[in-house]
Amino acid sequence: MYVHFVRCLQAKIVLDTLVCMFSQYCKEAYTVESAEVEYPSGEKHVYPTLAYRKEAIDVDLVNRNVGINQSADQLATLLTKMCLSSEASGGRLTVEVPPTRHDILHACDVVEDVAIAYGYNNIQKQIPPIGVIAVQNPLNKLSDQVRHQVAEAGFTEALTFSLCSQADIGSKMRQDISQLPVVHISNPKTLEFQVARTSLVPGLLKTVAANRKMPLPLRLFEVSDVVLKDRLADTGARNERRLAAVSYSKTSGFEVIHGLLDRLMQLLEVPSDPASGYCLRPADDPSYFPGRCADVLAYGEPIGRLGVLHPDVITKFELNLPCSALEVNLEPFL
Template identity: 55%
Template sequence: AAGASDVVLYKIDVPANRYDLLCLEGLVRGLQTAAVRPYAVAAVLRNITFTQERYDSFIELQEKLHQNICRKRSLVAIGTHDLNTISGPFTYTAKPPGDIHFKPLNQSKEYTATQLMSLYKTDSHLRHYLHIIEDKPAYPIIYDSNGIVLSMPPIINGDHSKITLKTNNVFVECTATDLTKAKIVLDMIVTMFSEYCSQPFTTHYTQITSKSHLAYRKEKLSCKFVNNKVGINESTEKIAQLLTRMCLRSRATGVGDEIEVEIPPTRSDVIHACDIMEDAAMAFGFNNITRTTPQTYTIANQFPLNKLTELLRHDLAAAGFTEALNFALCSQEDIADKLGKKISETRAIHISNPKTAEFQVARTTLLPGLLKTIAANRKMPLPLKLFEISDVVLKDDTKDVGARNSRHICAVYYNKSPGFEVIHGLLDRTMQLLAVKPTRGEGYHIQAADDSTFFPGRCAEIFVHGKSVGHLGVLHPQVINNFELTMPCAALEMDLEPFL
């Protein structure tokens, strides 16, 4: 196109376990592996030169690590400081919040830790981390030899030691609940930015940093192992070259088809020989692997519950109902208050750290999702006929995880009149498809029931082979009002698993 930019843009997919590719420096290093030979690393970056771009990348990597491997600072918290403004040795201890006084980053006066908790409750960034230590009797704190506070992890650094573009010696500290993760994070930061030191790819050890950090290790595996697992037929030298391209310096030892692989500290994801084999496959190119027929002969069958679900979807659509797909997570109100029930009666699984109020629990019923779908489509022509066949999640002490999934079918009819006969007809059609006869005992039947979600006297319980599997009826006016609807609505919901 005329006048288009000549700049070439690349989109790079970064695997979840490749923390060394979270910044531009790591990506460039991955593309120029052969030119990179780190010598030593530590927790102090000496004589480093920051430009605005380097500084921004340095801060951005810390934020990405905090959200990624650090699990929003709950596992690891990173602190970076201007080493010229502080003096060792450094003390990592814990004190009652009222005994901690310091001027936090970008503030003009000193606060106690208790005051900081109140101050940051309205901070859009830091308020998300307060819960990590807020209820603890003592807060972690790091001092230098003069009693200057470096940081109160995992919340905030001290203003005294903040780094700037003029900082030339950076002290990096990581506090954690998981030592392995702490080492990985520290290794990742110093390996990515040691190239900007006056002596590139070198750093300085400190007394508080274990020399087990940044350890290189060597693994050995056979060329035959790689070829067999990947499905290729390459020489030992070729496999070694492929692995070297993946930041794993490798060589043929000369002992048979043995390959020695050096694993740098930037590759914390390499745990087993299978991880090395996987890297060889990626370097070779998955599209370059010749397709072959497996030597084992098996016949796959569709999971019975999924097969039943797919068959029902087609027939319910043929009956004039439109399928909806909703989130498996919802608010407590959706499955309890809005349906006229108590949350304690729902057997709901609660999310310990919900991102929003809309995703507090796993749904125990499909009905709220369909009612919210109707509320969002009130301008569509009436009647609105929707259905969903999906899993709900229920507490179950007999399961090793304390919960189980259950496949439910739910349908709603929204119109100027309740349309109970429409929903009842859909139930009969569904049972006909499932080859269940309308008889007591060996078939199915419905009988009057009381349920706070439904209008009194307009609710029925569904029994199959003498076992209750669900309800149908006209929704209670208050339930309809709770979902911001204005017209009558009939609904059906039942468990599909008893039919298998």
């Protein structure tokens, strides 16, 4: 229903714009004929609507945001250059938004038009009245440090798409997609981008498949976000920063992946101690070979998983050699 509403709104905007632009060439200039449209639900609407609306803005707000000092009448004159008629009344402006200006969604868009009409080069530069010190986002700083160290460990960084097909995180990984916290795209344009990824491993496997003719071993990693459905989040979904790595060679390379985990924990100053640090716990996961999979626990909480991928997973990604994978959540270490 939401997608249908958005498409109708887009069509209405296009129709209003075309009608307004071509109406000046009509036999009787600036006149249009309306048409009644009946929807399958029985509703009837007359198009084009060519609706006008008004925005009331404060003169002091405009001057403060743009950095100028103009009266209400002067601002009204500036807006005429942007095809916006306005009336000054006291310290406020009443701006009439025509159907040709669908780009004006809020009063701040009118303020932007004032700045354009006044001329950006004519606005006097000022030093901000407050001083702040920029600080890098802690999560991004940690991510950059992890990228550098994993690359020094002999892995090559990859950057894969945030969207993928349902099969990539579902059937190819031997997972039931209905049991995963997946965010689905309501109107995907292609089968390759149907959902937001819940794991970084499928993207790395597709990258390995595209480069399988390269010399072995292929050791790839990625530090990026996955998207998980979360009803407690304002948007219904949340991002989670993760590190994923795969080792593809003639042998499984489990010791390589395990060694990378140990190195990561060493850098994060997490001791190898089940009680006060990190440890491995046997796990059953259909994506991994039975008996070759483990959960990674840090301070008693599961933060990820590593193991040897199941042969069915490998073949579904058009690979034919053993492969081990690691995926951990970095956010608990902030």
